[in-house]
Amino acid sequence: MTTNEDKTPNTRIKYMDGTTDEVCVTMWQRCQAETHAKAKGWGNLMDAAVKFNTYSAYVRCRQIGATTLPFEQWADTVISVEDMTNDAAADSDDTAPAYDGTALLAATPDSNGMADTPDFLSNGTQEATAN
Numbered sequence: 001m002t003t004n005e006d007k008t009p010n011t012r013i014k015y016m017d018g019t020t021d022e023v024c025v026t027m028w029q030r031c032q033a034e035t036h037a038k039a040k041g042w043g044n045l046m047d048a049a050v051k052f053n054t055y056s057a058y059v060r061c062r063q064i065g066a067t068t069l070p071f072e073q074w075a076d077t078v079i080s081v082e083d084m085t086n087d088a089a090a091d092s093d094d095t096a097p098a099y100d101g102t103a104l105l106a107a108t109p110d111s112n113g114m115a116d117t118p119d120f121l122s123n124g125t126q127e128a129t130a131n
Helices: 027-040 049-063 071-075
Strands: 011-015 020-023 078-083
Touching: 011 049, 020 049, 027 049, 049 071, 049 078
Parallel strands: none
Antiparallel strands: 011 020, 011 078
């Protein structure tokens, strides 16, 4: 695995040849991807999320000199572009308290008789409604 820069990497790129790059994709690269996508007619983010993420990583790789290939040729060498902030290791937080099974209490009404959250639990037991 290669880290191609001194910024904290947040994106892992896996290539067909078995190598990987870890780069820091910033908001600037994401904005560049959005501008490029509009010019190319990719549609909105929901229509082309993979292309947006891939192009953002590509812009960063071009910026730091990790590639000189045109986007389509570079993308043809890529297996995946992954957000490292969603890695399983990063998601595990051993300091978070485990749920101990006690029931949630109903919300306490304010001075107007309105609760700040829906009243779906009462006296420690779940109430079912037939709506």
